[in-house]
Amino acid sequence: MKKIALVKWILDDSGGGERVAISLANELTKKYEVHLIGITTKQSDLFFKINSQVKYSNFFDHRVRLSKNILKISKMLKKYFRDNEIEVAFGIGISANVFLSFAGIGTQTKVVLCDHTNSITDNREFSQKVQRYVGAKFADKIITLTQEDCRNYIKKYGISEEKIDYIYNWKDDGISNVAYNDESAKIVTVGRFDYQKGYDYLVQVAKKVLAKRSDWIWEIYGSGDQDEVDKIRDLINENGLQEKLVIKGLEKNQDLIYGDKGIYVMTSRYEGLPLVLLEAQQYNLPIVSFSCPTGPNEIIEDGVNGYLVECYNTDKLSEKLLELMEDEVLRQSFSEHAKDNLDKFNKDKILKQWLELIETI
Template sequence: MKSICLVKDDLSIFGGREKILSVMANALCEDYCVHVVGLWNSLRTPPYFPFDERVHCFQILDHNARVREALTKTISPLHRYLKEQKIDVALSVGVNTNAYLLAAAAGTKVKTICCEHSNLQNSYYGWFGHLNQWLSARFADKIVTLTKQDQAAYRKKFHLGEERVDYNYNCIDPAWLKGKKPYDATSKKLLSVGRFDPVKGYPLLVDVAKRVLTDHPDWQWHIYGDGEEFSTVQEKIRAQGLEKQLLLKGAVKSMEEIYPQYAAVVLTSYHEGLPMVLLEAKANGLPIVSFDCATGPREIVRDGVDGYLVPVGDVEGMSKRLAQLMESISLRRAFSEKCEESLYLFQREKVMEKWSIIIDSVCAQ
């Protein structure tokens, strides 16, 4: 049985990358000996999302670390771990882990796969993120993006052959598809989920909410998540007088029982990879209204069929589309009925089958 290792900077936080890493690890342990390594631990807590008991977890630092400390204190322990555990293939989950993994794997027989969990155009990465993208193009055995759009972007920018860059979608946790509850078209609540980072566009969300909630006083909009912009968004909500309709619900570990309570999911991000919130929305039959950002929404949402795509930053356009959904129960029901048609693309069996092909092909190089 081949040994693989998934490497992530921080396993303690709540986010889409952390969630999909746990889903991947738990699924891949059916066919591989799976290891998961966290480089540092900003919250000083166990991993936020649970792992199968067959997954071997290893934490290098027990505290948060800046880039300089992380580079000096994690690469050598990771190098030893990869060698001692006889890892065949190691995957960096998110580009900011690329430098650590590629340096740690140097001088070993470990094959490396760098997994892009946002996109090549993400302006919020900064210099270190873009350096990591270059490093993956220069040194990794393979790059795996989340979308066809980003796969093409990597090949074009770095002049890479087809064998160096592949794509694979995130999968929907099978738990979301078991015991699925019927869509409640009578709900009058909107849902947004994600960390309070600048890339998520939550200040713009408040601007949209001001327009649609003022005209629909019987509706509410709930946001689940936490992060650096939480207090900033909270203050803007107060300034707009929306405290009774736009509610911040904090981070919740299990959202399975949350989604069925809502009428639609809204995404206001400037950039994404393949947003888990939209996959979870589709799994629950929820219509979606999303900015058509790079990348992901366009490969999940069929505009005018099971949701709406709006140009990034178009507050008026998003407000108009949301109002259409909020004012038509028949439209919400029609969109919900169409959600299931493309779910097969994101089912665990299909996604994990492709991961096995990718991992085995890298081993054979």
């Protein structure tokens, strides 16, 4: 039985990266001996449940600085790989790129780096450029979440097509039995509180649309950086939206999040492949989203099951959202096509890609 490891910087959050790492580890136990390593994970009670067959390890039970601990973590991983005879190691998220690449040097372990945001928007942070550059040069394989990002890697880093591929996140098996309610006057957005998610844009849009349709409410589900939560709450209060734009916090029950909603909205500055859009489609929700890099363009069919809007154009997003809010028939039409393209995110198809990668690398 092949021995593999999945490595992630933190595992105690509720984001897409944590979900993917744990879900993938759980599924791969059906065929392999799977080790899941959280480098700096504070909580023993993780948001996502780990299969009892997964061999879970945590290097630090408190937050540590990546920049000051790269060599230490690399040595710890190298020892772990040798002691446990790990054949393939997956780094989930680019924060793993440098220390995992170094850990693989001088071992028999093949290193696969999985980028869970995108290489198009890393101009904002020098550290992201370094992490992706090191990964592109030293990893045995790079996996992106989208075709768009895969093409960008080849162009940006000059790597061969054989060294890189894209594998979509899968949608969960369960399909909602909750019928879409085209009379619902509720909008929903889900995601952690972070600059990336563009909640400042969301407040601008909410102010415009809720002023015209005061019978609607908008709910935000998620946790995250408390400073960001406070900042967005202050913006909500400053704009007099506290009764109509409501921060609901963290919620595990997807029926409560999506089940009684009429529209899903995403205002992210950038993404990898946003799982929340797949979740919204499973609940037959029409979607309005910025056409940000990357993901929305490969999930939403513009004018068929949602609207893709020019990045960060809050006026245009408000216009398209109002169009949906005011047209019950259009919402129903979009809802009927919500699941049209979900087959390409089929779990069995995507797991087959992971298995082929593990067997051939």
